[in-house]
Amino acid sequence: MNRRHLLLSGLGASAALAGQGQAATGDGRSPRSAHAAGFLWGSAGAAYQIEGGNVASDLWVMEHVQPTIFRERSGDAADTYNRVEEDVALAASLGFNAHRFSIEWARIEPEPGQISLAAIAYYRKVFESIRRHGMTPVVTLHHFTSPRWFAAAGGFEVREGIDPFVRYVEIVSKHLGDLFGPVVTFNEPNLGGLLSWGALTTQLRPIIQASRQAAARAVNAEHFAPLVLGDFRLQTPIIIEAHERAREVIRRETGGRVPVGLSLAVNDERAGGPDARIEAKLEDALLPWLRAEGDFVGVQNYTYSLVGADKDLPNPDGVELTQMNYPFAPEALEGAVRLVAKYWNKPIYVTENGVATEDDARRVAFIDRAVPGVFACMRDGIDVRGYIHWSLLDNWEWFAGFGPKFGLVSVDRTTFQRTPKPSAAHLGRIARAGLPRDLRS
Ligand code: BGC
Numbered sequence: 001m002n003r004r005h006l007l008l009s010g011l012g013a014s015a016a017l018a019g020q021g022q023a024a025t026g027d028g029r030s031p032r033s034a035h036a037a038g039f040l041w042g043s044a045g046a047a048y049q050i051e052g053g054n055v056a057s058d059l060w061v062m063e064h065v066q067p068t069i070f071r072e073r074s075g076d077a078a079d080t081y082n083r084v085e086e087d088v089a090l091a092a093s094l095g096f097n098a099h100r101f102s103i104e105w106a107r108i109e110p111e112p113g114q115i116s117l118a119a120i121a122y123y124r125k126v127f128e129s130i131r132r133h134g135m136t137p138v139v140t141l142h143h144f145t146s147p148r149w150f151a152a153a154g155g156f157e158v159r160e161g162i163d164p165f166v167r168y169v170e171i172v173s174k175h176l177g178d179l180f181g182p183v184v185t186f187n188e189p190n191l192g193g194l195l196s197w198g199a200l201t202t203q204l205r206p207i208i209q210a211s212r213q214a215a216a217r218a219v220n221a222e223h224f225a226p227l228v229l230g231d232f233r234l235q236t237p238i239i240i241e242a243h244e245r246a247r248e249v250i251r252r253e254t255g256g257r258v259p260v261g262l263s264l265a266v267n268d269e270r271a272g273g274p275d276a277r278i279e280a281k282l283e284d285a286l287l288p289w290l291r292a293e294g295d296f297v298g299v300q301n302y303t304y305s306l307v308g309a310d311k312d313l314p315n316p317d318g319v320e321l322t323q324m325n326y327p328f329a330p331e332a333l334e335g336a337v338r339l340v341a342k343y344w345n346k347p348i349y350v351t352e353n354g355v356a357t358e359d360d361a362r363r364v365a366f367i368d369r370a371v372p373g374v375f376a377c378m379r380d381g382i383d384v385r386g387y388i389h390w391s392l393l394d395n396w397e398w399f400a401g402f403g404p405k406f407g408l409v410s411v412d413r414t415t416f417q418r419t420p421k422p423s424a425a426h427l428g429r430i431a432r433a434g435l436p437r438d439l440r441s
Helices: 003-007 009-013 032-038 058-063 080-094 117-132 148-152 159-179 191-195 199-218 232-254 278-285 332-343 360-379 422-433
Strands: 040-044 098-102 136-142 183-187 260-265 268-271 296-301 304-307 348-353 384-390 409-411 418-420
Touching: 040 080, 040 136, 040 348, 040 422, 058 148, 058 199, 080 098, 080 117, 080 418, 080 422, 098 117, 098 384, 117 136, 117 159, 136 159, 148 159, 159 232, 183 232, 191 232, 191 278, 232 260, 260 348, 268 278, 268 332, 296 332, 332 348, 332 360, 360 384, 360 422
Parallel strands: 040 098, 040 384, 098 136, 136 183, 183 260, 260 296, 268 304, 296 348, 348 384
Antiparallel strands: 409 418
């Protein structure tokens, strides 16, 4: 089982930035020395996993039908919707200069064309709070979830999905673009391609299909197509076009002030044997996305895979596994960044990296072994501009529910009280110290 099986492993159980505008030159590039001072250090979260009560989103429907692939319902999640000021203040107090979060499209547009000004005002408050605390907001416009009406209309499996997404992006850009930092249009739209090399996707196909049909019945639609449970071959060209059009809109609305990119799930792809077809896997899981227009790529890495002829190989015996059931492999981050840099010569941000563990000492060790890999890449001239850890909070880990603990901060499941773990102060100290001296100029 590789890292991405992990995302599905819960299934197994249940069946230039704004504020640092100098970094965004016309093509999104600048010499390393020009942005070293603005290297972003931060932690991340995604609306659906932390806000709670995202009842108008497609996955809310998928959580409430039978059969479902979700081990637990998201419910109140971490109640961030009511505690966002506290969370932003906490992240800033740790020493971070950036904060990654996402906007929930279904809150902005709960029904087609019906725009919630209150939701826009809420996200304005989030941006303002991040900026007031001296951090650069890294905003994701689509982090796995869409409005339920959008999934019912075929989602990104049909070309008709492009226009509604671009309209949503135009609305948030008009209302909030003045506060944008780097913008991630889509989070890990390549995940389906990556997962297709694991055995679990094939095993789970019947239950995924059955739950999609149950969701379609629940909303009186012919089909129901959430991005994360969709057909990646259908979706890939459609999402790439949606991303490229969204990028044009954001550039127009912000005067080209902010860089716009995709964040991608990137495993360190290692040959599992002499018949490994790494290029074939990359063609499914990575390369089409690196050919898309963009000012940066967000690398999101959690482990490595051992690639075989047409599937990944199982975990080797005896390796330490995380709560996600993939190998504990902090050094994989360096491999993932180098892999992307082979095909991409514009800026890279590490937009996610982390480990699911109950043992926070392992998280500290993970950070200590992952971060130097980023520095090593930079020493070799790779233009890495930030390290954002997943996640600020323990949260709702999709199919795996609340079990896996990715947070620097724990969240009490009944009082929602936040308690920073030692790893939070640890990464904060690294962030405050900043880049090693040799990388500062
Ligand atoms: C996603 C996050 C997820 C994390 C850990 C990434 O796939 O962007 O939403 O929680 O990995 O599995």
